[in-house]
Amino acid sequence: MFVHIGILFVLLQSSYCVERYDGHKVLEILHKAESDFIKILEMELKYKLDFWKLPKHVDDSMKVRVSPEHLEDFLHELEAINADVSTMIENVQDIMDEHQVQSEVPVLHRRASSYSSGWSLNVYYSYSSILNYLTAIAAATLPNNMTATLETLGTSYEGRVVRMIKLSKAGSAANKRKIFIDGGIHAREWVSPATVIYMIEMLAYNPNNNASINTLLNRYDVYLAPLINPDGYQYSGSSYRLWRKNRRNNPQGNCYGVDLNRNFPFQWDPIIGGSNSPCSDLFSGATPGSEPETANIVNYLMANGDLFDAYLTIHSYGQMWLYPWGYTSALPSDHSDLHNAALSGKNAIAAYQGMSYLVGSSTNELYAAAGGSDDFAKGGAGIKYSYTIELRDQGDYGFQLPATLIIPTAKEFFDGFVAFADTMYTHLYGSSGK
Ligand SMILES: *[C@@H]1O[C@H](CO)[C@@H](O)[C@H](O)[C@H]1NC(C)=O
Numbered sequence: 001m002f003v004h005i006g007i008l009f010v011l012l013q014s015s016y017c018v019e020r021y022d023g024h025k026v027l028e029i030l031h032k033a034e035s036d037f038i039k040i041l042e043m044e045l046k047y048k049l050d051f052w053k054l055p056k057h058v059d060d061s062m063k064v065r066v067s068p069e070h071l072e073d074f075l076h077e078l079e080a081i082n083a084d085v086s087t088m089i090e091n092v093q094d095i096m097d098e099h100q101v102q103s104e105v106p107v108l109h110r111r112a113s114s115y116s117s118g119w120s121l122n123v124y125y126s127y128s129s130i131l132n133y134l135t136a137i138a139a140a141t142l143p144n145n146m147t148a149t150l151e152t153l154g155t156s157y158e159g160r161v162v163r164m165i166k167l168s169k170a171g172s173a174a175n176k177r178k179i180f181i182d183g184g185i186h187a188r189e190w191v192s193p194a195t196v197i198y199m200i201e202m203l204a205y206n207p208n209n210n211a212s213i214n215t216l217l218n219r220y221d222v223y224l225a226p227l228i229n230p231d232g233y234q235y236s237g238s239s240y241r242l243w244r245k246n247r248r249n250n251p252q253g254n255c256y257g258v259d260l261n262r263n264f265p266f267q268w269d270p271i272i273g274g275s276n277s278p279c280s281d282l283f284s285g286a287t288p289g290s291e292p293e294t295a296n297i298v299n300y301l302m303a304n305g306d307l308f309d310a311y312l313t314i315h316s317y318g319q320m321w322l323y324p325w326g327y328t329s330a331l332p333s334d335h336s337d338l339h340n341a342a343l344s345g346k347n348a349i350a351a352y353q354g355m356s357y358l359v360g361s362s363t364n365e366l367y368a369a370a371g372g373s374d375d376f377a378k379g380g381a382g383i384k385y386s387y388t389i390e391l392r393d394q395g396d397y398g399f400q401l402p403a404t405l406i407i408p409t410a411k412e413f414f415d416g417f418v419a420f421a422d423t424m425y426t427h428l429y430g431s432s433g434k
């Protein structure tokens with residue numbers, strides 16, 4: 001098939017952005033006591049703070065963006081609680097200017113070979129381009145007996161369709177178990193959808209006829225939904241680069257958006273790492289599962305969860321491979337299975353370019369947060385191997401990871417994923433299969 005899909009693509013252009021971040025700093029803050037951490041969280045709305053990273057454990061620092069208008073008052077408060085403060089990024093706008101994709105012209109693809117769709121993997125694409133890509137993959141003739149099927153999970157608050165690709169290799173075992181992967185739940189984490197698309201390419205085409213990939217596909221069908229919060233993503237691309245939530249128009253407070261990763265209906269609790277305030281970046285929503293983007297995933301996993309061995313939700317940044325629970329520091333009874341499989345992933349990631357990923361449970365490694373999709377996938381839908389992945393980096397660029405780093409970030413994670421799936425499968429069914 002001749003795939004001239006490249007012509008249709010429209011890039012996300014940072015030149016559209018209206019929100020600027022001149023003089024905004026990202027501070028690294030090390031608080032002295034847990035109660036001080038809570039105090040800082042409570043300053044979010046007063047000083048319009050944007051939490052880039054919350055502490056992983058009691059002695060860990062947090063990273064916070066603050067505008068020049070609020071800097072001085074915020075620093076005074078930090079001084080009063082005797083927190084250690086250092087400046088991590090002097091001027092957020094500078095990184096935007098230096099490292100965002102400018103109006104790069106879409107590559108007009110050569111005719112796609114049977115080992116590639118011809119899609120450029122090193123570009124951040126718009127929502128509509130991603131939809132076109134998914135449609136094209138589903139229509140393409142794939143090598144290796146692969147079939148790609150397009151499925152609709154639902155629509156977003158603003159009415160955008162949310163789609164998923166199912167990848168399955170014919171001629172291998174019937175009724176294979178399945179793996180679910182989603183991306184883009186947090187709008188500003190652009191490397192997430194880009195990584196899920198990279199994974200679709202590698203699984204659909206297996207361009208080097210790699211034996212490990214073939215083994216994975218003989219064992220599992222893989223379902224991938226690269227962009228489950230399209231409204232937030234479009235808003236991040238057009239107006240407000242650092243947008244996190246969806247785009248619900250909240251009735252109270254004149255503020256937009258719910259943090260979808262605080263909204264899932266399993267042990268939902270705004271008090272635990274979320275917020276009851278519609279203006280907070282961590283707003284958990286009015287009720288558990290209130291958001292259409294959340295319901296899209298919940299409905300699918302409730303109906304089909306028993307077919308799935310694994311659920312992975314892809315975020316950035318921080319380089320972590322995390323498993324439940326997020327709502328409590330207690331561990332699931334099978335936590336050592338989840339830990340061991342994640343370690344295989346971590347080791348394969350490190351083998352590529354030496355990047356170090358931290359493996360652990362969300363609460364113990366990060367901070368308690370209820371209403372996350374991984375807790376729901378495990379506790380609500382019964383999917384054993386449920387994870388939150390935080391891709392690169394560790395804060396140098398943060399959410400504004402340059403497009404030149406998409407491929408190494410995605411490749412190392414894909415290597416990790418393949419190794420993880422092998423360990424998981426062997427643990428569940430033995431190396432020869434079920
Ligand atoms: C494709 O499927 C056919 C029929 O099941 C099988 O004979 C063939 O070996 C498969 N090819 C690959 C590349 O898996």
Ligand SMILES: *[C@@H]1O[C@H](CO)[C@@H](O)[C@H](O)[C@H]1NC(C)=O
Pocket residue numbers: 208210211212213348414415416418
């Ligand atoms: C096969 O693919 C996996 C996953 O991407 C990778 O880790 C491994 O190095 C590849 N093997 C070869 C021989 O290229």
Ligand SMILES: [Zn+2]
Pocket residue numbers: 186189315316
């Ligand atoms: Zn995230």
